[in-house]
Amino acid sequence: MTEQHHRIALIPGDGIGAEVVPAARRVLDAVSERHGIGLTYTELDWSCERYLNEGAMMPDDGLERLGEHDAILLGAVGYPGVPDHVSLWGLLIPIRRHFRQYVNLRPIRVFEGVPSPLRDAAPGEVDFVIVRENVEGEYSQIGGRLHQGFPEEIAVQEAVFTRAGVTRILDYAFGLAARRGGYLTSATKSNGIVHTMPFWDELVAERAAVHPGVSWDQEHIDALAAKFVLQPARFDVVVGSNLFGDILSDLAAAVAGSIGIAPSANLNPERDFPSMFEPVHGSAPDIAGRGVANPLGTIWSAALMLDHLGHARAAADITDAITAVLAKSTVRTPDLGGSATTDEFTAALVETL
Ligand code: NAI
Numbered sequence: 001m002t003e004q005h006h007r008i009a010l011i012p013g014d015g016i017g018a019e020v021v022p023a024a025r026r027v028l029d030a031v032s033e034r035h036g037i038g039l040t041y042t043e044l045d046w047s048c049e050r051y052l053n054e055g056a057m058m059p060d061d062g063l064e065r066l067g068e069h070d071a072i073l074l075g076a077v078g079y080p081g082v083p084d085h086v087s088l089w090g091l092l093i094p095i096r097r098h099f100r101q102y103v104n105l106r107p108i109r110v111f112e113g114v115p116s117p118l119r120d121a122a123p124g125e126v127d128f129v130i131v132r133e134n135v136e137g138e139y140s141q142i143g144g145r146l147h148q149g150f151p152e153e154i155a156v157q158e159a160v161f162t163r164a165g166v167t168r169i170l171d172y173a174f175g176l177a178a179r180r181g182g183y184l185t186s187a188t189k190s191n192g193i194v195h196t197m198p199f200w201d202e203l204v205a206e207r208a209a210v211h212p213g214v215s216w217d218q219e220h221i222d223a224l225a226a227k228f229v230l231q232p233a234r235f236d237v238v239v240g241s242n243l244f245g246d247i248l249s250d251l252a253a254a255v256a257g258s259i260g261i262a263p264s265a266n267l268n269p270e271r272d273f274p275s276m277f278e279p280v281h282g283s284a285p286d287i288a289g290r291g292v293a294n295p296l297g298t299i300w301s302a303a304l305m306l307d308h309l310g311h312a313r314a315a316a317d318i319t320d321a322i323t324a325v326l327a328k329s330t331v332r333t334p335d336l337g338g339s340a341t342t343d344e345f346t347a348a349l350v351e352t353l
């Protein structure tokens, strides 16, 4: 097998980020050796701690330095004492936008051995992916506030939907559905939001015509939220705008039973820039430093990274090992009802691999 080399930027970040990223690296080392994949790492200390010491989450040339890598694996950023908008807008959002990571991909699975809070969410049956638009839509900097403090004070926030931006996220989602179960659901609200959402719906119908192998439907976001709870097994690929995708993906992670397992990928599908892979959870200051964080969200994110880098078999080895260790072993971290440390859980996973 010819060895392929990839340069990976590691940003452990804050809190449990520094505990789960080394766990993911252990798993990556094991699987990459078996599959003849060469990974070299650049470890970066960009974090709230850096912000407190040096006044910025990352150095001035941070984006440039990241641009020299093939992918970014991030733990989590955020810590008490530093406002959350500083850590978000000082690191994560610049990375997502600068590198045109316009797809936010969030797989959801109910695993055997991880009870869902929903009575009817059977293991193995709930298995879908949320595709969230990641760079435009409702999260725009366009808008402002006038007459602050006066009775006539107003706040305006513009939602931005472009034909190019909506088309590319829909094409990604339809393409993913074609490779999975062939079924796409679009999140809309065209009854209440009368300009941007009918535009979204029109483009969904337009792109559906280009992907005839995929069956599709659309649901208003409120009804869709209810269906996530009532019939989570019916979904395959769910596509939504930035805000809708954000809310749905936390709901879906809760349906799956633990935020500690949920992974995400911020993808630049054209591969003009590095993509970024990170667990859905944050830095968990309440358990940080105790070595008991669940590493699976980061490990599954690392599997998404290998898949994106062209190593589908190696990625499947990791997700198979996650499935097996949850189903067949009682070793697990406290969030899943066990008493294992991050290291012990990671060791059990590497053993299964
Ligand atoms: P959080 O996800 O850090 O924690 C929520 C709860 O889930 C906590 O009780 C925590 O102990 C638990 N938890 C989370 N991940 C876990 C894991 N791997 N294993 C076991 N238990 C886990 O969310 P929270 O508390 O709202 O935010 C804490 C900080 O993280 C904030 O500063 C926030 O801004 C930041 N954050 C950063 C994100 C990122 O870097 N992408 C995403 C979400 C939050």
Ligand code: MG
Residues within 6 Å of the ligand: 246, 247, 250
């Ligand atoms: Mg969110």
